[in-house]
């Protein structure tokens with residue numbers, strides 16, 4: 001279909017730009033949340049005295065509009081490798097593409113002012129992806145991402161079609177009320193984290209639905225009170241597989257902290273994935289502090305910015321993971337210090353966040369989506385500290401403040417109703 005339109009529009013001339021002496025092998029491509037990224041390699045002959053200055057993904061539509069997405073790159077006598085995965089929630093913004101057909105080429109700029117364009121070949125195990133944008137005014141764009149050929153030239157295409165409806169199994173946003181079943185989370189007297197955060201999620205769901213969004217809940221309080229949700233989270237109907245199966249663009253996992261880092265200070269902590277632009281996490285933390293009249297947590301462990309935290313495995317955690325695997329007789333997972341520690345963040349991002357629960361640990365099930373190249377952008381929000389009276393009272397008596405902060409962040413970030 002793209003091919004016909006290209007011919008009709010006389011765009012084939014654009015493909016005359018393509019340098020046919022070399023091809024880009026795409027070794028990874030993935031959606032994380034609302035953004036799409038690519039990495040790959042290019043065999044090319046290094047010319048003495050001439051350097052590669054820039055590598056970009058050229059995204060061009062049939063009207064000739066183009067955007068360039070900057071890639072990080074390395075090159076040697078063997079070839080060039082590039083990636084736009086430096087920040088997994090940046091790259092090609094799928095929410096911002098208007099209805100059109102787009103094609104992607106690699107653009108290499110040299111120190112002698114030469115620019116060359118190379119075509120893309122899929123060298124991965126992955127096939128086409130269909131993506132639905134976030135619902136606005138009851139409609140969605142449907143985006144088909146795939147590899148096409150024009151004459152002998154391979155390229156990656158994005159076809160954006162407007163006026164679609166979400167399929168039954170696809171949601172805009174998922175909410176994950178922490179803990180549940182037998183696991184009550186942090187407690188203070190009769191107050192239980194699991195119950196409070198469920199109440200928050202139900203309220204958030206109503207408000208998001210009033211904005212026209214389709215919302216998925218990982219649990220709604222009807223789960224068996226005896227269920228060990230920690231053990232069952234990788235079951236067929238466990239939290240992780242349910243969340244992944246929602247195909248949402250965003251997951252917010254709502255919690256209240258347990259351990260106090262200080263006797264007097266509480267405050268908000270928003271946990272973000274690794275390799276991620278922290279702007280959205282910061283916006284959530286800022287808005288909660290402002291609307292709920294609370295404070296940023298003063299906890300310094302894993303802190304990146306005021307109220308924003310990135311918790312990865314530390315060397316000691318990796319050693320512990322490896323010895324657990326050895327003890328229980330399974331091959332250890334591939335875990336590094338850039339692997340997110342918080343499972344709901346890691347296991348819902350697929351290959352973008354190095355999700356790893358693939359069934360080798362026999363004590364629980366499998367994340368069926370661990371190897372997916374479509375991941376959901378996930379943040380864990382710790383509203384405050386159960387053990388700190390000011391925090392607990394504010395969380396119990398002023399839920400609307402926290403909820404307003406979260407809703408405001410979602411509205412601004414996804415430009416809903418603006």
Ligand SMILES: [Zn+2]
Nearest residue numbers: 178185255256
């Ligand atoms: Zn918790």
